[in-house]
Amino acid sequence: MTGLSQSSIRRRESALADYRRVLDQMLAEPDEEAALSQAYNLGRTLLAAGMGLLDLLDLHHQVLAERLGAISPPVKDYGGSAGVVLTPRDISRAAGRLLAEAMSSHEMLLRGYTEANDALLRMNERLERQIGQIAHALHDESGQLLAAVFVELDQSLKTMPEAEQLRLEPVRELLERMENQLRRMAHELRPTILDDLGLRAALEFLSDGVAARNNLAITVEGQLNCRLPPPVELGLYRCVQECLNNVVRHARARKVRIRLLSGPQALEIRVADDGCGFDPAPAIPARGIGLVGLRERMRVLGGKLEIRSHPGSGAEIRLQLPGVVCGGNYVPAPAVS
Amino acid sequence: MATIEHILIHSDRDILLARQKGRAMGMLAGFVSTDLTLIATAISELARNILLYAREGEVELHLIQEDRRNGMVIIARDQGPGIHDVERAMQDGFSTSGGLGLGLPGVKRLMDSFELISVPGRGTTVQISKWLHK
Numbered sequence: 001m002t003g004l005s006q007s008s009i010r011r012r013e014s015a016l017a018d019y020r021r022v023l024d025q026m027l028a029e030p031d032e033e034a035a036l037s038q039a040y041n042l043g044r045t046l047l048a049a050g051m052g053l054l055d056l057l058d059l060h061h062q063v064l065a066e067r068l069g070a071i072s073p074p075v076k077d078y079g080g081s082a083g084v085v086l087t088p089r090d091i092s093r094a095a096g097r098l099l100a101e102a103m104s105s106h107e108m109l110l111r112g113y114t115e116a117n118d119a120l121l122r123m124n125e126r127l128e129r130q131i132g133q134i135a136h137a138l139h140d141e142s143g144q145l146l147a148a149v150f151v152e153l154d155q156s157l158k159t160m161p162e163a164e165q166l167r168l169e170p171v172r173e174l175l176e177r178m179e180n181q182l183r184r185m186a187h188e189l190r191p192t193i194l195d196d197l198g199l200r201a202a203l204e205f206l207s208d209g210v211a212a213r214n215n216l217a218i219t220v221e222g223q224l225n226c227r228l229p230p231p232v233e234l235g236l237y238r239c240v241q242e243c244l245n246n247v248v249r250h251a252r253a254r255k256v257r258i259r260l261l262s263g264p265q266a267l268e269i270r271v272a273d274d275g276c277g278f279d280p281a282p283a284i285p286a287r288g289i290g291l292v293g294l295r296e297r298m299r300v301l302g303g304k305l306e307i308r309s310h311p312g313s314g315a316e317i318r319l320q321l322p323g324v325v326c327g328g329n330y331v332p333a334p335a336v337s
Numbered sequence: 338m339a340t341i342e343h344i345l346i347h348s349d350r351d352i353l354l355a356r357q358k359g360r361a362m363g364m365l366a367g368f369v370s371t372d373l374t375l376i377a378t379a380i381s382e383l384a385r386n387i388l389l390y391a392r393e394g395e396v397e398l399h400l401i402q403e404d405r406r407n408g409m410v411i412i413a414r415d416q417g418p419g420i421h422d423v424e425r426a427m428q429d430g431f432s433t434s435g436g437l438g439l440g441l442p443g444v445k446r447l448m449d450s451f452e453l454i455s456v457p458g459r460g461t462t463v464q465i466s467k468w469l470h471k
Binding site: 033034036037040041044047048097100101104105107108109111112115 | 442
């Protein structure tokens with residue numbers, strides 16, 4: 001019982017008294033619905049007051065044990081006929097029905113969270129499909145148009161005097177650079193390298209592109225000793241991508257360091273920059289929706305997000321995924337609220 | 338056991354009666370005990386809303402059968418002030434449970450169907466149903 005505050009002990013005591021009263025009523029009265037209804041209301045009230053499911057179970061076990069221990073003399077007449085002795089089985093059955101009733105509010109809560117989680121997963125899938133379509137449009141469709149431009153250009157060049165041809169040479173070079181950029185962006189959006197070579201290689205590819213476009217120095221360090229399921233690798237890739245987007249948009253940084261750390265039972269990716277930093281304390285920090293989205297993404301993966309930053313001294317985002325056992329199986333931690 | 342029950346809701350005592358009749362009807366339909374708990378929970382939440390917002394109203398229970406499948410329809414009706422913003426009332430966090438998703442959104446999740454009609458100044462009707470899953 002150490003570590004419990006006086007007020008939480010008092011709260012538990014009063015909940016215990018309520019639970020005892022409801023169980024005794026259930027055992028004593030022929031009108032069970034009254035007790036069941038009270039059990040429901042008690043469960044609802046305790047839930048609203050912040051009592052967790054395990055605490056409720058604990059309460060239940062304690063009251064049940066008390067009543068089973070105090071079995072004789074017979075508690076009271078039951079079912080309207082005099083002299084009926086309550087057996088442990090009667091008591092257990094009544095207590096079980098009562099518990100189900102008291103937990104019914106938790107069932108509503110659980111279904112709500114499951115629903116929200118499913119919606120997030122579906123939204124994620126839809127986003128991935130849209131990203132795929134954009135990547136396709138960049139890579140294939142724009143690529144084909146550019147190829148057609150090259151053919152036209154070559155044919156026009158053939159009919160031109162040499163001096164004119166030389167003048168158009170920079171145009172060809174610019175077009176080639178554009179083609180490379182488009183291909184690169186398409187690969188960053190839909191990293192096939194992730195499937196083929198894994199997270200570290202994909203993050204290096206991503207970092208090279210972001211660094212070149214934004215005049216940043218980005219290093220990738222560390223190694224994962226294992227492959228994770230594709231949706232998890234893609235999820236982590238998207239998170240780092242979002243971190244880098246944030247850095248580019250807000251941080252005014254010069255250097256970014258990405259570190260992959262895999263411990264025996266957890267995996268962590270740290271993205272640190274030397275930019276202007278921010279105050280992570282407000283509910284929605286200055287970096288806004290990006291971080292909220294990041295947190296949600298990690299939650300869906302069964303992980304969490306830690307932010308370390310002060311105004312003026314850079315920022316570090318830690319993407320933590322517990323439940324990962326490298327070299328073995330990936331055991332997803334349950335999504336938490 | 339009738340296949341239709343009307344319970345007028347004026348007090349907590351009536352909520353009890355509605356729960357009891359709902360449970361009995363559910364048992365007759367063949368629902369298992371966990372489903373009976375959920376049915377009683379839904380009735381509690383709807384009747385509680387009636388007392389809280391309209392002070393009085395009624396709960397109607399129907400035992401139904403469709404395609405040889407048993408089910409229950411529960412209708413909660415009141416002539417209270419009505420709900421001005423139904424969409425908001427169905428969001429977690431708007432209800433009196435302080436964002437826990439009990440109340441109307443909670444009831445919706447426990448049932449197979451959920452319909453809400455509310456006219457401000459005229460009252461609210463909620464119709465829910467649950468089918469026996471074979």
